[in-house]
Amino acid sequence: MMRSLYSGVSGLQNHQVKMDVLGNNIANVNTIGFKKGRVTFQDMVSQNMSGAAKPTEELGGVNPKQVGLGMSVASIDTIHTQGSLQTTGVREDLAIQGEGFFVLKNGDKELYTRAGAFGVDKDGTFVNPASGLKVQGWSAEIIDGQTIVNTASDPGDLYIPIGGKDAARATTEVEYACNLQKTTPVIPENASAAEIAEGTWTVTKDVYDSFGEKHKLRVDFVKDPDFNNQWIATATIDAESAAGSNARISIGGAEADGDQFRLQFDNFGTLQRAFSGDDINGGINTGDLNVQITYDVQGSNVDTAVEGFQTQTFNLNLGEVGSNTSSITQYGSSSSTKAFAQDGYSMGYLENFQIDQSGNITGVYSNGTNRVLGQVALATFTNPGGLEKAGETNFVVSNNSGDANIGPSGIAGKGKFISGALEMSNVDLAGEFTDMIVTQRGFQANSKTITTSDQMLQELLTLKR
Numbered sequence: 001m002m003r004s005l006y007s008g009v010s011g012l013q014n015h016q017v018k019m020d021v022l023g024n025n026i027a028n029v030n031t032i033g034f035k036k037g038r039v040t041f042q043d044m045v046s047q048n049m050s051g052a053a054k055p056t057e058e059l060g061g062v063n064p065k066q067v068g069l070g071m072s073v074a075s076i077d078t079i080h081t082q083g084s085l086q087t088t089g090v091r092e093d094l095a096i097q098g099e100g101f102f103v104l105k106n107g108d109k110e111l112y113t114r115a116g117a118f119g120v121d122k123d124g125t126f127v128n129p130a131s132g133l134k135v136q137g138w139s140a141e142i143i144d145g146q147t148i149v150n151t152a153s154d155p156g157d158l159y160i161p162i163g164g165k166d167a168a169r170a171t172t173e174v175e176y177a178c179n180l181q182k183t184t185p186v187i188p189e190n191a192s193a194a195e196i197a198e199g200t201w202t203v204t205k206d207v208y209d210s211f212g213e214k215h216k217l218r219v220d221f222v223k224d225p226d227f228n229n230q231w232i233a234t235a236t237i238d239a240e241s242a243a244g245s246n247a248r249i250s251i252g253g254a255e256a257d258g259d260q261f262r263l264q265f266d267n268f269g270t271l272q273r274a275f276s277g278d279d280i281n282g283g284i285n286t287g288d289l290n291v292q293i294t295y296d297v298q299g300s301n302v303d304t305a306v307e308g309f310q311t312q313t314f315n316l317n318l319g320e321v322g323s324n325t326s327s328i329t330q331y332g333s334s335s336s337t338k339a340f341a342q343d344g345y346s347m348g349y350l351e352n353f354q355i356d357q358s359g360n361i362t363g364v365y366s367n368g369t370n371r372v373l374g375q376v377a378l379a380t381f382t383n384p385g386g387l388e389k390a391g392e393t394n395f396v397v398s399n400n401s402g403d404a405n406i407g408p409s410g411i412a413g414k415g416k417f418i419s420g421a422l423e424m425s426n427v428d429l430a431g432e433f434t435d436m437i438v439t440q441r442g443f444q445a446n447s448k449t450i451t452t453s454d455q456m457l458q459e460l461l462t463l464k465r
Contacts, residue, residue: 003047003069004453010070011446014041017073018439025427026436033115033393034425035078036432042074080384083114083426085418092118092126094355095423098415100378103155103406104133104394111394112379112387112404114423126158126361126376131392134158136406137359137376147372149360151408155377158361164350166365168212171344173290174205175317178336179329182269186225199223201335207237208344209297209312212367216240217293219316221263221337229265229330235316237295250292251276251283261291263318265330270322289327290315314344345369355419359409378414379404 018039028034049065085095094116096102101112111133119129126135136155141148180201187199201221206214218239224230236259237247249256256276261283264273274291275283284290294313319327328337348367355361359376381387386401397404409416 002453003067004449007068007070008446008449008453010044010072011449012443014071014073015439015443015446017076019436019443021076022432022436022439025432026429029425029427029429029432031115031393031425032117032422033083033113034427035080035083035114036425036427038077038079040074040077041071043068044070044072078385078387078389079426081426083423085421086424087421089420091352091354091420092120093420093422094118094359094376095418095421096378096415097418098413099384100380100409100414101384101395103136103377103379103404104128104131105136105157106133109396110136110404111390111396113392113394115393116422120160120162124159124161124164126160133394135376137361137374139374140372149372149375151375151377155406158374158376160350160353160361160363160373162350162353166345166348166350166363166367166369166371168208168210168347169344170210170312171207171314171342173315173317174207174217174339174342176203176328176337176339177319177326178338178340179331179333180221180231180263180337181335182330182332184223184335186223188225201337203337203339205339205342207314207342208346210310211297212346213297214346215295217339219339221335224262229267231263231265231330232260233263234260235291235293237293246296248294249276250294254282256291263328268324269330270324271319271327271329272321274318284321286321288320289318291318292316314342355417357409357416357418359417375408376417377406378409379406380412380414381405 018041021037021039025036028036046066046068049067052064053062055061082097085097094102096114096116101114102116104111104113113128115128117128117130118126118135121127121129121132126137127133128135134157137158138149138151138153138155139158141150184201185195185199187196191199199222203219203221205217207217208214215237216239218236220234221231224232235247235249247259249259249261251261251274254276261274261276263271264275266272271289273283273285274289292313293316294311297310297312321327345367348365348369350363351366352364353361353373354364355376359378361373361375363371363373365371381404382402383400386398387395388398388401390396405412407414
């Protein structure tokens with residue numbers, strides 16, 4: 001009877017532990033990124049009344065006689081199943097779909113979480129605003145004019161400089177494409193204004209100097225009256241400006257004839273050569289046809305005693321020789337040649353940012369440019385169930401979790417990010433309520449074991465009467 005009393009006590013204690021875990025699960029049903037707990041039981045050591053006996057020639061085997069001494073908690077597991085995603089529309093909010101944890105830092109201490117309700121502090125640091133913990137990732141670096149995010153290096157703090165400047169960039173390339181109409185009339189001598197307008201195809205494009213000032217590039221295309229399949233192009237910068245900009249042309253490193261160059265097409269309408277003057281065998285006839293345009297930037301000298309101006313040079317990319325898709329062509333269709341891209345811009349301020357599925361943080365500037373600012377890191381573990389809860393929905397590494405494997409999303413089994421959403425708790429209320437009923441009944445049954453054993457002891461004490 002004493003054994004049954006203590007068995008009942010162990011049942012009460014351990015069912016209470018399970019009830020504590022269930023209560024914690026239910027309390028955190030609306031906690032973002034929360035991972036529920038699960039309790040499993042096991043029986044305790046059993047007392048042998050008699051051992052087992054093996055079979056003999058006369059008798060069969062005898063099983064052991066054992067009396068169990070109660071039960072204990074086998075494990076309290078953290079269940080890392082995916083929680084449902086709730087759309088918030090907040091640009092800083094992040095959810096992880098798949099495996100992985102956000103990496104947060106407090107000094108030199110690393111913590112891991114699935115709760116992605118982040119924000120930006122006054123210094124532009126990407127943080128968890130509830131705790132001040134800093135979100136880890138890789139900041140972008142500019143190397144040789146290229147923006148690089150080195151995910152092979154150790155992650156660090158992420159900064160999003162809202163209101164920060166994006167320096168002006170001078171135009172280095174303007175790209176042309178489409179078509180010059182084969183049947184465009186040749187402009188006759190002493191042509192009227194209407195005839196000149198009919199025989200001229202004009203393309204304009206805004207370009208930028210190193211100050212971020214805007215200039216108007218204008219290229220006029222007219223058919224050469226003396227040669228079939230040739231066009232004369234005249235390039236000017238700020239043609240309507242009183243000061244002018246003195247545009248000069250060079251092709252293949254050689255100075256062209258003033259501000260003019262020529263284009264040669266074959267009988268199939270594809271671009272063959274760009275050259276200057278009457279030198280049809282010179283110029284460029286392979287690869288991309290890049291015509292260099294140099295112009296003066298007004299007011300560019302620091303020393304007013306120095307005459308002249310700073311010059312700016314950019315490439316006019318007319319397309320690839322022999323291509324009928326990525327270059328200027330000469331077909332019978334209407335002229336549609338245009339400058340469809342240029343790489344310069346004025347100074348701008350960071351107005352907004354976006355985070356994509358790979359965790360790349362892209363800044364959106366007022367000058368229309370987009371620039372990668374950094375990338376959010378993800379950590380995975382060999383045994384995520386071995387992580388220890390550290391409060392505030394954070395986890396820390398334990399002896400049985402394995403070390404954190406930190407890298408970008410989508411690599412080595414890591415999940416992807418969902419911006420503008422949060423992962424909710426993975427607690428299933430229906431399941432928790434069912435477990436709570438079963439736990440309550442188990443607790444009641446064990447309490448009944450104790451009261452029944454107590455009544456039997458009371459009967460034993462009254463035998464002497």
